[in-house]
Amino acid sequence: MPTIKLRASTILGAFEEAQSELVGKAVVLTDGVAGTVETIWLDELHGLRISIIGHAGKWPISTIKYVQGR
Numbered sequence: 299m300p301t302i303k304l305r306a307s308t309i310l311g312a313f314e315e316a317q318s319e320l321v322g323k324a325v326v327l328t329d330g331v332a333g334t335v336e337t338i339w340l341d342e343l344h345g346l347r348i349s350i351i352g353h354a355g356k357w358p359i360s361t362i363k364y365v366q367g368r
Contacts, residue, residue: 313340316359320348324366327357 317338325348326332333350338359341347346359 313338313346316346320359320362320365325350325362326364327361328363329361331355331357 320335320338322334324332324334327350331350331353333352336349336351338346338348341356344358347356348359348362349356
């Protein structure tokens with residue numbers, strides 16, 4: 299497999315793994331926002347981002363302080 303395809307495959311695999319680990323789980327963010335992860339996506343400027351049910355906004359994955367069931 300050419301190098302670029304291997305890199306893309308690795309990124310997509312990691313994204314799918316993060317999605318299955320986080321969507322539907324309760325989280326607490328470093329700024330005190332808490333709730334259930336609704337969706338996760340890649341943002342070309344900020345990297346991996348999440349949205350939380352009932353809260354307007356999109357947060358970087360790095361702001362997660364606690365994830366349910368870890």
